[in-house]
Amino acid sequence: FQLEIDLRRAIEKEELYLQYQPIVSLETDKIIGFEALVRWQHPVHGFVSPAEFIPVAEETGLIIPLGKWILLSACDQLSIWQAQFPLDPPLMMSINISGHQLSHPDLVEYIEKILHQKSIDGENLKLEITETVAMNDVEAAISILLKLRTLNLRLSIDDFGTGYSSLSYLHRFPVNTLKIDRAFVSRMEDTNEDAAIVETVIMLSHALGMDVVAEGVETAEQKAKLKKLGCEYGQGYFFSKPLDSESATVLLKQQF
Numbered sequence: 001f002q003l004e005i006d007l008r009r010a011i012e013k014e015e016l017y018l019q020y021q022p023i024v025s026l027e028t029d030k031i032i033g034f035e036a037l038v039r040w041q042h043p044v045h046g047f048v049s050p051a052e053f054i055p056v057a058e059e060t061g062l063i064i065p066l067g068k069w070i071l072l073s074a075c076d077q078l079s080i081w082q083a084q085f086p087l088d089p090p091l092m093m094s095i096n097i098s099g100h101q102l103s104h105p106d107l108v109e110y111i112e113k114i115l116h117q118k119s120i121d122g123e124n125l126k127l128e129i130t131e132t133v134a135m136n137d138v139e140a141a142i143s144i145l146l147k148l149r150t151l152n153l154r155l156s157i158d159d160f161g162t163g164y165s166s167l168s169y170l171h172r173f174p175v176n177t178l179k180i181d182r183a184f185v186s187r188m189e190d191t192n193e194d195a196a197i198v199e200t201v202i203m204l205s206h207a208l209g210m211d212v213v214a215e216g217v218e219t220a221e222q223k224a225k226l227k228k229l230g231c232e233y234g235q236g237y238f239f240s241k242p243l244d245s246e247s248a249t250v251l252l253k254q255q256f
């Protein structure tokens with residue numbers, strides 16, 4: 001099947017939807033926000049993974065309309081949840097931003113427009129940029145991130161530990177959060193080396209004034225250990241898999 005042509009149609013035909021995975025405070029066990037994850041239900045080929053179609057969208061430029069749709073849909077859902085569940089601090093939404101999206105000249109303006117349209121405070125929206133994208137062109141990335149910060153947005157570095165961060169650059173990134181890649185979390189009970197990496201990343205983040213989200217938390221033991229190490233937040237199957245908006249709403253109702 002022709003992924004590019006089909007994806008172009010999917011954006012128009014509403015074959016795409018978002019799922020939302022809770023991000024939980026390890027201190028209170030409460031949901032503090034969600035990460036939006038795009039899904040594609042192809043009419044013939046069934047579920048297509050974003051790991052497959054996001055790279056194609058990047059190569060073909062389709063990531064720009066697709067990324068706009070994701071931003072708009074996730075912000076729409078956030079404004080609904082914020083009205084339904086008025087928490088203090090308010091619920092957050094985290095959205096993945098790919099390399100091309102980040103360097104697109106209209107990004108800041110587009111987000112500003114959506115925040116206004118949906119009555120969302122910039123500080124309740126978090127953009128996730130992978131370590132690889134952030135480190136690809138450090139000066140360019142820093143300059144864009146600083147512009148995004150003028151909207152009061154929160155920023156995080158995603159999949160931390162899988163790319164090649166230069167520690168001398170890390171402190172120059174105006175980001176709030178590091179997300180430890182799930183590969184380290186999943187191995188932290190098996191090897192001392194991975195446990196040491198997780199511990200070191202948490203200490204490093206705190207030294208740089210950032211908080212930490214551990215990805216891929218699957219067991220109570222991992223959660224307990226991360227909490228003991230001072231990790232603030234967790235995300236993973238132990239808490240919840242990614243959910244459609246209705247199921248996520250049920251979860252929020254149970255909790256708040």
Ligand code: G
Nearest residue numbers: 036037038039049050051054070096097098
């Ligand atoms: O959710 P899942 O594990 O299937 O995601 C696979 C990959 O696709 C992950 O690397 C994830 O970050 C990426 N991904 C999921 N949703 C989005 C999205 O909305 N935008 C971008 N740029 N990447 C996404």
Ligand code: G
Nearest residue numbers: 037159182215216217218235236237238242
């Ligand atoms: O690259 P990124 O970290 O954004 O990818 C997020 C993806 O990880 C989501 O598609 C989600 O389906 C997947 N995921 C979320 N929680 C877990 C987990 O606990 N274990 C595993 N193996 N994958 C997870």
Ligand code: NA
Nearest residue numbers: 035096128158
């Ligand atoms: Na992510």
Ligand code: MN
Nearest residue numbers: 158159179215
């Ligand atoms: Mn990640």
